[in-house]
Amino acid sequence: MRKPLIAGNWKMNKTVAQATELVEGLLAGVGQPQDREVLVCPPFTALHAVGWLIKGSPIMLGAQNLYPRDSGAYTGEVSARMLLEAGCSHVIIGHSERRGYFGESDEFANQKVKATLGAGLKVILCVGESRQQREAGQAERIVTDQVRRCLADLIAEDMAEVVIAYEPIWAIGTALTARPEDAEEMHACIRSLLGELFSEQVAEAMRILYGGSVKPGNIDDLMVQPDIDGALVGGASLEAQSFLRIIHFEWITIG
Numbered sequence: 406m407r408k409p410l411i412a413g414n415w416k417m418n419k420t421v422a423q424a425t426e427l428v429e430g431l432l433a434g435v436g437q438p439q440d441r442e443v444l445v446c447p448p449f450t451a452l453h454a455v456g457w458l459i460k461g462s463p464i465m466l467g468a469q470n471l472y473p474r475d476s477g478a479y480t481g482e483v484s485a486r487m488l489l490e491a492g493c494s495h496v497i498i499g500h501s502e503r504r505g506y507f508g509e510s511d512e513f514a515n516q517k518v519k520a521t522l523g524a525g526l527k528v529i530l531c532v533g534e535s536r537q538q539r540e541a542g543q544a545e546r547i548v549t550d551q552v553r554r555c556l557a558d559l560i561a562e563d564m565a566e567v568v569i570a571y572e573p574i575w576a577i578g579t580a581l582t583a584r585p586e587d588a589e590e591m592h593a594c595i596r597s598l599l600g601e602l603f604s605e606q607v608a609e610a611m612r613i614l615y616g617g618s619v620k621p622g623n624i625d626d627l628m629v630q631p632d633i634d635g636a637l638v639g640g641a642s643l644e645a646q647s648f649l650r651i652i653h654f655e656w657i658t659i660g
């Protein structure tokens with residue numbers, strides 16, 4: 406049984422004061438969930454403050470990016486070890502906004518995955534197709550190529566520390582969520598590829614999150630799908646009540 410992970414990607418939002426207020430709201434309502442994991446990924450400047458606030462709580466801390474070198478003359482960049490020291494357990498890698506706005510490739514994401522795992526941090530690897538690619542019938546090929554390249558040279562043991570997030574670009578920040586059945590189809594396809602690349606056992610154990618306009622109103626239907634193991638939430642993670650509702654999604658059983 407894969408334990409669902411609900412992760413909040415705050416992107417470039419929240420000053421330290423605003424982050425503190427949001428986390429206090431989350432701590433007031435999160436409870437002690439046993440059957441799911443909760444992660445928040447604030448901007449770098451708020452990592453320390455949030456890290457202190459959530460100490461001893463069920464909320465984990467993640468970063469949104471890193472640079473794949475230990476240290477050195479890389480102005481403006483942050484290393485895996487710095488993130489570890491700031492209290493992070495996870496790093497988001499390969500987000501479509503990094504690919505789109507900053508031209509980051511699968512090869513660069515692969516270097517980041519290796520640096521993250523090398524430092525003892527866990528990876529949330531984002532993949533997803535554009536609207537044009539979906540309309541052209543290329544979605545599965547694009548996504549499976551991304552997974553293959555971003556996980557190049559890794560071994561089965563590494564996969565215990567990797568979570569995949571399928572985030573169709575056309576669904577991010579657009580209020581256009583993928584239909585749960587369509588998301589499920591892609592998740593099943595990613596899982597089958599993970600089986601080929603590593604092993605059936607590894608593929609069965611790995612979590613595949615869905616991301617792209619996840620909201621309180623659609624989380625329950627998404628979580629019904631057998632291969633959807635949680636969510637990477639942007640906009641709806643910026644407000645305590647909506648993120649709490651997503652964290653506390655209800656298990657609906659079909660049939």
Ligand code: PGA
Binds near residue numbers: 577578579638641
């Ligand atoms: P969204 O963002 O929930 O605002 O669509 C998701 C993401 O980019 O991770």
